[in-house]
Amino acid sequence: MTETPALTARGLARQQALIAAATTLFLAKGYASVTVDEVVAIAGGSKTNIYRQFGGKEGLFAAVVDTLCAELLSPLVQLQLGDTPRAAGLMILGRTLLRQLLTPRHIAFQRMVTAASDQFPALMARWYEVGPRQSQRIIAGFLGGGPGCAAAAVLFHDMLVTEAVSRAMMGTPMPPDAVAQHLQSAVALLLPGLAEICAPLE
Known part of the structure; x- marks a missing residue:
């Protein structure tokens, strides 16, 4: 099997x-309304570069999804919580996650992915894996790992994200004080059950 040669510095710059x-x-127009020619007109190069490096428009869209997820989750990935108590750690994780997900850039990203989901269900699955699922893994890692902690992380993530992001997407975002109260309520609801479903932090 022939390996794909590594990109040169120039090739990497062109890809980026x-x-x-x-x-x-x-983000501005949605997947369906963008042409490869428009991308080339802004980035330079030729359509050949897109087909060689990404296989076409769909592959380029997948690269955009990966890049945006990594960008949006970077502050969460970089958190160093160590032996932070669970209540405080969940507040930090939740605050960081909501701050990222409620930005106009992320809301536009969410709309973009949702609009393309019927046409490209595999890309929707990819977004879920490198976006929400990655957030849940980070939360589960802080809680201690294991199936119980993974389940608790999904519950916490979804309690936080579903209401806040849905309202932002509908154009009726929660005020900052309501977001803060929403986070406190999610932590308060989750904590009592952690002793039963998630092993204690050592």
Whole structure:
């Protein structure tokens, strides 16, 4: 099996330029309304570069999804909570996650992915794996790992995200004080059950 050769510095720069241009266009117009020609007009190069590096528009869209998820989750990944007590750690995780997910950039991203989900269900699955599922894994890791902690992380994540993000997508975002109360309520609801479903932190 022939391995794909590593990109040169110039090739990597071209790839990043294509992803950046596609990100801007997809967020502004949605997947269906963007053409490969428009991406090339902004990024430079040629359509051949897109087909060689990404296989086409769908592959470029997948790269944009990966890039945006990594960008949005970067502050969560970088948290160093160590032996932080669970209540305080969940507040930090939740606050960081909500701050990222309620930005206009993320709301536009969510709309973009949702709009393309019927046409590209595999890309929706990819988004879920590198976006929400990754957030849940980070939360589960803080709680201590194991099936019980993974289940608790999903519950906590969904309690936080579903209401807040849905309202933002509908154009009726929660005020900051309501977001803070929403987070406190989610932590208060989750904590009592952790002793039963999730092993204690050591």
